[in-house]
Amino acid sequence: MNVDEKYFKNITDRERAIFEGAITMGALFHQFVGTPVSIESAPGLEKSIENAMELQPCIESVNIKISKKMLEDSKSKFEYTALSGEMMDIKIISKYDDKKAVIRMKFIEGLNYPLMYVEEADK
Amino acid sequence: MNVDEKYFKNITDRERAIFEGAITMGALFHQFVGTPVSIESAPGLEKSIENAMELQPCIESVNIKISKKMLEDSKSKFEYTALSGEMMDIKIISKYDDKKAVIRMKFIEGLNYPLMYVEEADK
Amino acid sequence: MNVDEKYFKNITDRERAIFEGAITMGALFHQFVGTPVSIESAPGLEKSIENAMELQPCIESVNIKISKKMLEDSKSKFEYTALSGEMMDIKIISKYDDKKAVIRMKFIEGLNYPLMYVEEADK
Amino acid sequence: MNVDEKYFKNITDRERAIFEGAITMGALFHQFVGTPVSIESAPGLEKSIENAMELQPCIESVNIKISKKMLEDSKSKFEYTALSGEMMDIKIISKYDDKKAVIRMKFIEGLNYPLMYVEEADK
Structure with missing residues (x-):
């Protein structure tokens, strides 16, 4: 089956890149x-999340940084905490054919919200 | 802060609808x-998933059907199972300004994969 | 297959109740x-979580309260937030044969941690 | 605050080990x-899951094996799949004071269920 032919003919290559990056x-x-997650385990967890999410269709790379400062501030008496949206800064590069999109998530104080947006997308 | 002005000027209204639907x-x-999930609990779970995901930005409606046949086939000796991708048929309608997108997920046998795609998007 | 005979002979009925409640x-x-989750969607989500988790073995009842105050305090500009451990107060009653256990989770300020513990267990 | 004194006086050391292992x-x-997850990413994911879960209270070690055969059998056209309960064989060693428990999960064909049970617990 030609998946692209059958399911994705109604959107452009740029839209496909945006679509797949957003899903991921x-x-x-x-x-x-x-x-x-703890300060010590964070680097390994970042790598493992990146490797998992890069398996998804059209994903070129995933880059995640977990804030060491927020891990420190929010750690419990047991020296770890639960990963939350506001700790993460994420950049996903997706590509379909020759169109690339950069999808970003970062916590925006003014919104009190980890906003996901399109940082760049090839015309 | 005008979020749309600051973070979404680089994509069209149609692309925004696709983007938000894909995230969700x-x-x-x-x-x-x-x-x-069990055959008995499925309808309530469907409703609750719909209500949760409709909170996300630009989401008009979420419709999910959990296959009763697959619940029956995969149930354990304890009369329930764990929700899996192949059991779900999902339709999400997202809208930004006057542009609407219909995002769909369904299990495609030939791919052995719950495919997410854009079923429709306003020009 | 007699599951209890084969897999659970090495623990007491009381221990079994504690074990199953802790898993859940x-x-x-x-x-x-x-x-x-939002203030409006919280009651429905609570019910749906209870129904899902009551399917697990030996679970008599699950009761979860999501703090309306914390939902209000942590809501984003988009009028909802992500469910977190500190918002939840949970009581699970598990039972094996005639031994009952009450498993509890609540957020303890002094630990900065949602502590899970055994509130009661039949001798 | 002495957590053990305040919240765990009503259970034995052996029960505490079972309780904490079951939660994890x-x-x-x-x-x-x-x-x-794919065949290639599985070893890194196993390690990362182990590191994350070993942060929890009273957990000595976590060992997880993801079945390579099941990954092969269930992979999609996109060369990966979603991690499921039947792929995992897990052993968790928990310890409180000098009492150790070994908690196990493995998929039992006759139950069509990934059963969690206590493999061993110190008297």
């Missing part, structure tokens, strides 16, 4: 929020 | 896969 | 943290 | 089911 961003957030 | 589709899948 | 408490937290 | 088993399952 929503997926990443809701898969991993709640994961136990 | 990825989010829904990864939030709820694994949830204990 | 850990499961509930990590399944639903991150779910979009 | 339920948590692991529901946090990570749904994660994108």
Whole structure:
């Protein structure tokens, strides 16, 4: 089956890149929020989240930074905490054919919200 | 802060609808896969998933059907199972300004994969 | 197959009740943290979480209260937030044969941690 | 605050080990089911799950094996799949004071269910 021919003819290559990047961003957030994490375990968890989410269709790269400052501030008496949206700064590069999109999530204080948006997309 | 002005000027209204619908589709899948579900609890769970995901920005409606046949086939000796991607048929309608997009997920046998795609999007 | 005979002969009935309640408490937290929730959607979400988790073995009842005050305090500009551990007060009653256990989770300020503990267990 | 004194006086050391191991088993399952995984990414994901769950109270070690055969059998046209309960064989060693418990999860064909049970617990 030609998936692209059958299911994606109604959107442009740029739209496809945006679409796939957005799916992966929503997926990443809701898969991993709640994961136990400490300052020591954060780098390994970041790598593992990146590797998992890069498996999804049209994903070139995933880059996630978990704020060490927020891990420090929110750690419990047991020296770890649960991963939350406001700790994460995420950049996902998706590509379909020759069109690339950069999807970003970062916490915006003024919104009290981890905003997901399109940072760049090839015309 | 005008969020749209600041973060979304670089994409069209149609692209915004696709973007927000895609985020919510990825989010829904990864939030709820694994949830204990039975034939009896499925209708209530469907409603609750719809209500949760309709809170997200630009989401007009979420409609999810959990396959009763697959629940029957995959139930354990304990009369329930864990919600999986292949059981779900999902339709999300997102809208930005006057542009609407219909995002769909359904399991495609030939791909052995719950495919997410854009079913319709206003020009 | 007699599951109890084969897999659970090495623990007492009281221990079995504690074991099953603890599994369900850990499961509930990590399944639903991150779910979009608002003041309006909270009662329906509570009911749906209860129904899902009551499917698990030996679970008599699940009762969860999501703090309306914390929902109000943490809501974003988009009028909802992600469910977090500190918002939830949970009581799970598990029972094996005639031994009952009450498993509790509540946020303890002094620990900065949603503590899970055994509130009561039949001798 | 002495947590053990305040919240755990009503259970024995052996029961505490069983309790904490059970929480972590339920948590692991529901946090990570749904994660994108391939044959290549599985070893890194296993390690990362182990590191995350070992942060929880009283957890000595977590060992998880994701079945390579099941990954092969269930992979989609996109060369990966979503992590599911039947793919995992998990052993968690929890310890409180000098009492150790070994909590296990494995898929039992006859039950069509990933059963969690106490494999061993110190008297």
